[in-house]
Amino acid sequence: MSYTTPQVILLWIVALAIAWVILVRIVRMFVHFPIPSFLAQFLDNPIRRMLQPPATVVDWIDIREGMRVLEIGPGPGTFTIEAARRAGDNGRIFAVDIQPVVITRLDERLKRDEITNVRAEVASAYQLPYRNGFFDRVFMITVLGEIPDKRRALLEIKRVLKDDGLLAVGEFLPDPDYPRRETVFNWCRSARFELVGRYGGLWHYVLTFKKSESQKKQTIIHSGPVKFFSFGSLRETFA
Numbered sequence: 554m555s556y557t558t559p560q561v562i563l564l565w566i567v568a569l570a571i572a573w574v575i576l577v578r579i580v581r582m583f584v585h586f587p588i589p590s591f592l593a594q595f596l597d598n599p600i601r602r603m604l605q606p607p608a609t610v611v612d613w614i615d616i617r618e619g620m621r622v623l624e625i626g627p628g629p630g631t632f633t634i635e636a637a638r639r640a641g642d643n644g645r646i647f648a649v650d651i652q653p654v655v656i657t658r659l660d661e662r663l664k665r666d667e668i669t670n671v672r673a674e675v676a677s678a679y680q681l682p683y684r685n686g687f688f689d690r691v692f693m694i695t696v697l698g699e700i701p702d703k704r705r706a707l708l709e710i711k712r713v714l715k716d717d718g719l720l721a722v723g724e725f726l727p728d729p730d731y732p733r734r735e736t737v738f739n740w741c742r743s744a745r746f747e748l749v750g751r752y753g754g755l756w757h758y759v760l761t762f763k764k765s766e767s768q769k770k771q772t773i774i775h776s777g778p779v780k781f782f783s784f785g786s787l788r789e790t791f792a
């Protein structure tokens with residue numbers, strides 16, 4: 554048997570990809586860090602776009618003309634750009650990422666593509682630089698699993714979301730941090746969000762949530778400074 558036939562090479566690629574995902578999941582049990590920024594840029598590629606089409610995901614999030622939308626953890630901007638098209642000239646997308654280099658690259662891409670209704674800034678999901686009840690939609694795609702203190706991030710999201718706004722959490726199976734839908738549901742329920750929609754399947758999905766009735770009109774105060782380990786021996790503090 555030849556070790557270089559296309560089938561054998563394909564099997565090797567699949568086996569290595571699975572081994573990589575298992576390795577990262579094991580490492581993640583002990584240490585949390587955001588995806589290294591040099592890898593983040595490869596997240597936008599034709600294969601992923603085919604498997605998790607941005608237009609479908611943004612349809613599920615239900616972004617409409619004129620909305621004010623927050624994306625947490627935009628990475629290379631795959632979903633940011635689609636969301637910006639939907640929100641149109643009267644809408645606005647705010648994209649925040651904890652890694653400055655991710656935001657610099659996204660800004661460059663937005664300029665290149667002449668997209669003017671997106672504001673990209675460095676911030677942590679733990680401490681969002683926006684006032685209470687500011688957004689119609691908040692979404693995060695393959696991000697929540699990467700955040701160590703999910704409840705803290707979700708409570709902060711709830712603060713900036715309008716009472717009739719929606720939170721959308723999207724996940725993609727090949728992501729080493731992929732959580733099952735039930736897990737995301739439980740995280741969000743513990744932060745007092747109610748499920749309103751579920752889309753997609755095992756391969757990729759979006760769950761949408763609204764604030765539970767009892768949580769509306771409540772003001773949540775910012776918690777303290779945020780410490781987060783990021784790749785490349787950075788220890789950043791967003792005070």
Ligand SMILES: C[S@@+](CC[C@H](N)C(=O)[O-])C[C@H]1O[C@@H](n2cnc3c(N)ncnc32)[C@H](O)[C@@H]1O
Nearest residue numbers: 587596626627628650651652677678694695696
């Ligand atoms: C796996 S990438 C996903 C990028 C993009 N959403 C996508 O699906 O292509 C996760 C992104 O979330 C960002 N991130 C991780 N933790 C964060 C936090 N606490 N606050 C804001 N952004 C965070 C990372 O820097 C990274 O850009």
